[in-house]
Amino acid sequence: MKEDTFSMKINEYLPLRDIVFQTLRKAILTGELEPGERLMEIQLGEKLGVSRTPIREAIRKLELEGLVVMVPRKGAQVAHFTEKDIQDVLEVRAALEALAAKIACKRMDDRSFLKLQLAITEYDYAAKEKDIETMIEKDVEFHETIFNATQNDKLIQLFNNLREQVHRYRIAYLKNAGESELVHKEHMALLEALQERDEKLAEEIAAKHIQTQCVSIMRFIKNKTQRISEESKQRRFF
Amino acid sequence: MKEDTFSMKINEYLPLRDIVFQTLRKAILTGELEPGERLMEIQLGEKLGVSRTPIREAIRKLELEGLVVMVPRKGAQVAHFTEKDIQDVLEVRAALEALAAKIACKRMDDRSFLKLQLAITEYDYAAKEKDIETMIEKDVEFHETIFNATQNDKLIQLFNNLREQVHRYRIAYLKNAGESELVHKEHMALLEALQERDEKLAEEIAAKHIQTQCVSIMRFIKNKTQRISEESKQRRFF
DNA sequence: AAGATATTTTGTGTATACACTAAATGCATT
DNA sequence: AATGCATTTAGTGTATACACAAAATATCTT
Numbered sequence A, B: 001m002k003e004d005t006f007s008m009k010i011n012e013y014l015p016l017r018d019i020v021f022q023t024l025r026k027a028i029l030t031g032e033l034e035p036g037e038r039l040m041e042i043q044l045g046e047k048l049g050v051s052r053t054p055i056r057e058a059i060r061k062l063e064l065e066g067l068v069v070m071v072p073r074k075g076a077q078v079a080h081f082t083e084k085d086i087q088d089v090l091e092v093r094a095a096l097e098a099l100a101a102k103i104a105c106k107r108m109d110d111r112s113f114l115k116l117q118l119a120i121t122e123y124d125y126a127a128k129e130k131d132i133e134t135m136i137e138k139d140v141e142f143h144e145t146i147f148n149a150t151q152n153d154k155l156i157q158l159f160n161n162l163r164e165q166v167h168r169y170r171i172a173y174l175k176n177a178g179e180s181e182l183v184h185k186e187h188m189a190l191l192e193a194l195q196e197r198d199e200k201l202a203e204e205i206a207a208k209h210i211q212t213q214c215v216s217i218m219r220f221i222k223n224k225t226q227r228i229s230e231e232s233k234q235r236r237f238f
Numbered sequence C: 001a002a003g004a005t006a007t008t009t010t011g012t013g014t015a016t017a018c019a020c021t022a023a024a025t026g027c028a029t030t
Numbered sequence D: 001a002a003t004g005c006a007t008t009t010a011g012t013g014t015a016t017a018c019a020c021a022a023a024a025t026a027t028c029t030t
Helices: A002-011 A016-030 A041-048 A052-065 A083-107 A110-128 A132-150 A153-162 A167-174 A177-195 A199-230 B002-011 B016-030 B041-048 B052-065 B083-107 B110-129 B132-150 B153-162 B167-174 B177-195 B199-230
Strands: A068-071 A075-078 B068-071 B075-078
Touching: A016 A041, A016 A052, A016 A167, A041 A052, A052 A068, A052 A075, A052 B052, A083 A132, A083 A153, A083 A177, A083 A199, A083 B083, A083 B153, A110 A132, A110 A177, A132 A153, A132 A167, A132 A177, A153 B083, A153 B153, A167 A177, A167 A199, A177 A199, B016 B041, B016 B052, B016 B167, B041 B052, B052 B068, B052 B075, B083 B132, B083 B153, B083 B177, B083 B199, B110 B132, B110 B177, B132 B153, B132 B167, B132 B177, B167 B177, B167 B199, B177 B199
Parallel strands: none
Antiparallel strands: A068 A075, B068 B075
16 A cells, blocks of 8 residues: 555656655664764765755755754755754654554554564564664554554655654664563554453553654663763764 | 743844744634735845845745745745644544643643632633633643643653644634533543543543534635635635 | 648746845955 | 955845746647
């Protein structure tokens, strides 16, 4: 289903601005472009082989998404994320995941349940191989399946906005085997609740799941900042 | 507080693109620009006295917000909102309002409570005068105060995105005196719950309040479509 | 007159040019 | 050497120019 839309799109015409948007977005979320880094239009244009116009239009979208901040007459720079920003995002996401789980309870069908099961299984395989990127991918797939099942387009849109905002932290904390075990267990529990059509329980597990993630990420950051301060490095924790 | 930031901003430099963005956004939300209407860059540029560049950049933001849709090589047009879209938006908003109420329970201070009280009172005055625009304004102010109290910037950002999406319907259904009475009662109930720091109750009332609004708007639309079909007009219900 | 094929028009998508600001650099003065 | 001022430079903000596609119109053929 996702593949369909995608393979259709590659045949369709895609404006440069959208390609640039996706490229920059990914670069920011993976940390390739670091927070605070300036996005200079001419330089980026040369790198990507396009003029300033598509670059600027892509930046406008990133600005609205909050991934870049504009300094008047100084242009764009990658937004800094503080610890609080991460907590804020995850607090909202927890509420949206709970809502999604509640609605999904009513609307999920066998096909969706199998998708969830598949995502969990593939996650496990990836975990055995310690293939972090695939693990994240399958984790996203799991949550995406639930959101898609809600058939609430606005909810899906907001999820797409929030889902990868903590990408770079998840890479780090999922390396911890214990964390990835926990993710598995919570996914299984949520799947069961959904199959039982137990709205209250599903809501609760979904919210708890994100809170767990938040706690893990915070612990990871705390460790990292500590290590960094021990090494007396002055830069921020990312 | 809101005024401070604003009066600061008017002294600051504001790029044309942002002025255009706000102008177009308002025009769409109030219905001045009708759904389906094409946004032609040159035409808009002449109207607003600017070139295509700021127009295009404003459109990129509206695109991400979902207020306009892009047709490849045909440009932008104001997005159509179906009945389902409204329900989707309000379903999400209900969840966010509930979250905001819960957090606000912990963080609201006397100053914020007075703001809520003031918003309610001014709403009542406006209701007596049947000044719909002011009523909407004060209603927004009430909810805004709660969201601001959460101190969760992401939550506030999303609220700003969702809050006015149903603007044109509220104008219509608030004309109904019964509805505006109900709004008053629910606001009072929510204020009390917040003052009691009763998280569960506040959450519940906040969500219910939006659901009430959703039902009212749906009823209004149903009536309107019915009237229109009786008049055998073919256009959509907005 | 109907249909097929040029032709024109309109409007987007992208690139480039111009205007202006702010920071950086250099130079002179003390 | 430090400070103040002029000059340059780098980069954004805005306008315009060019390229191209799609739709609309006109023209030709039968």
